[in-house]
Amino acid sequence: MSRIETIISELSSISNNPRKAMEDYKKETGKGSVGVMPYYAPEEIIHAAGFLPVGIWGGQKSISKARAYLPPFACSIMQSVMEMQLEGVYDDLEAVLFPVPCDTLKCLSQKWKGTSPVIVFTHPQNRKLEAANKFLAEEYRLVREKLETILNVKITDEALNQSIETYNENRKVMREFTDLAANYPQIIDPKKRHAIIKARFFMEKSKHTAMVKELNSELKSLPVEAFTGKKVVLTGIMAEPNEVLDILKDNGFAVVADDLAQESRLFRNDVPSGTDPLYRLAKWWQEFDGCSLATDAKKSRGPMMMDMVKGSKADAVVVCMMKFCDPEEFDYPIYYRQFEEAGIKSLFIEIDLETTSFEQTKTRVQSFSEML
């Protein structure tokens, strides 16, 4: 196995087995893990406490127990998260950090069915005001306080600033990776690309950084080969399960950039510099744009995606629409119109974590590839 293959296979196995990652972390450090619900929670605070932040993104699953607690029109990811709560999957977490940027999450934050304590906080939505930074820094101060109590550790400003640097380094390396991956689609196929990114959710960040850094430099040493397939940008909450990515691959698509809440949206901006770490983390949210969960009366998401398409020389955008996700559904008609006006082609596919039949997606992707 080449070094590249080894790194990819290690990261893939971590992204497929979060439980083992948690156990390994415990063995190594003696410390446990804290769950992080989507979206945009300040993981750095958990990292600074010496605990492992673990991303909670549900999983491919048939829904049965959750039916009693959620109507069928709740989004697919939260159906699966609810199902896993009821199965006790998350009960080894010391705590769960729970942001509430959509109506579904507001409700879900009040009905955690597992045993771990839940720490809820609210992102401000009038984001460009200085008052919003102050409000969020205060929310984060309370998050820190609660974590300190639950985990029985002191989280100093110094440790927190240090963790922010660790995370910023990871963000930088990830941006570099996604750029590189666009040049080597023969090596980094859609599924591998996703696994490399997803592993971030289950690893101490500096470890992840080191591996991706090495991967980047290995990639850079290889010649860039001509790619005969089509290049696409993904947008949405997430592009799972893996079957979806395999369908893209089988039809000759390469993912050259993404605007997914689970992927690039998390690392396209660094946490800005400053002295007060909580204020810095709050300011990240102010500077962040182009996401359905970060209110923006100018709706810069469409133009941002069009820049992304241009910058990555993509042939089209694939809209990965999470089933029953209303924030994303509201953005769609606007950027769709903007794409049409700019002559950018897009394909709409539905993301459903419960389904096991992908015939429809297959057909859609196939005919789209013929059309391009």
Added chain:
Amino acid sequence: MTDTTAMSAKELLGFYQEELYEEARQAKKEGKLVCWSASVAPSEFCVAMDVAMIYPETHAAGIGARKGALDVLEVADEKGYNVDTCSYARVNLGYMELLKQEALTGITPEKLEKSPAARIPLPDFVITCNNICNTLLKWYENLAVELNIPCIIIDVPFNHTMPIPQYAKDYIAEQFKEAITQLEEICGKKFDYDKFLKVQEQTQRSVAQWNRIAALSSHKPSPLNGFDLFNYMALIVCARSKDYAEITFKKFADELEENLNKGIFAFKGNEQKRVTWEGIAVWPHLGHTFKGLKNLGNIMTGSAYPGLWNVSYTPGDMSSMAEAYTRIYINTCLDNKVKVLSDVISGGKCDGVIYHQNRSCKLMSFLNVETADILQKENGLPYVSFDGDQTDPRNFSPAQFDTRIQALDEMMKQNKEGVSNE
């Protein structure tokens, strides 16, 4: 000016609703500003600046109640709005699209021509507030971008921990200042703080009369059917910062008190059981839901929904105003939500609860299971839930509704008999 002194409350309600739409149309004609507003966004700022206001949720409810929703929902559908999103938003965004087409081409689209609802002018700017849902943020973003107009946002963060902390109130009060600055720019004139204080005081008088009506359902038998509140709600939404609301509500409360004194009650015949309705009305099937309950001898005497507009605060005190607009029960933690609903149920001396699982409204549906469970443990009252939607007529099944309320009726009967046999 029309003489309103001799009008009944019901006449006043119709009169002022029409008057508000006419004022907005007139303002547009005269080149004055029109604003579209979320239903529980603070109205005080715009009214103090003499801006004509339109409330899309109320307008959409009107379209729904007059059976005109499907036509405009289709327009939203064509624009790419998923049928899973809030139907108020879809009705309004579809309607906006028709108005926009008309403005661009000079030709009135057929669907607009045919629409049974009041004609409204396009807005010059919009104001939104997420105290009832974040959907209102997404919806208004889209209005602002589609029409290329300013959007004033009042963000009231979800109160995951009660009581509401001062730093949250400070953040909201800061946004009030920002809204004033934005308004000064949009209107091209200085903000009138004296008038603003008067508008705040007016709002408090309207709210006081509104609360007076709501309190009357605690009488047993009740002079008020909660369904009436659904109708009168149009004015607490659209005119709470004007005397229209105060005048109408005072009249209605007076009428109801007079009825009470004379022994005239809302339920003709004998009210047998009293229910709480949790959630929004099913506008396209309002008659069906009303009659269904009535035929079983049930009257609705509890609903937390009208309480959303109980925005009482101290005029002149921005922090107190901030608190009033953020403490709305669906913007608070489950404990508080349950507490508010529990008071509504006991205040209305209710025998059971009906939960509207609203396909349009995730926020008002996803905690119903937990809410119902906690409340039942607390008060032992039976409950049912039914599937519905406040404006998309396709998401409601009359047969299911009937079966569920019959079941509730049975349980309430048994409960009552059980009690009287003890």
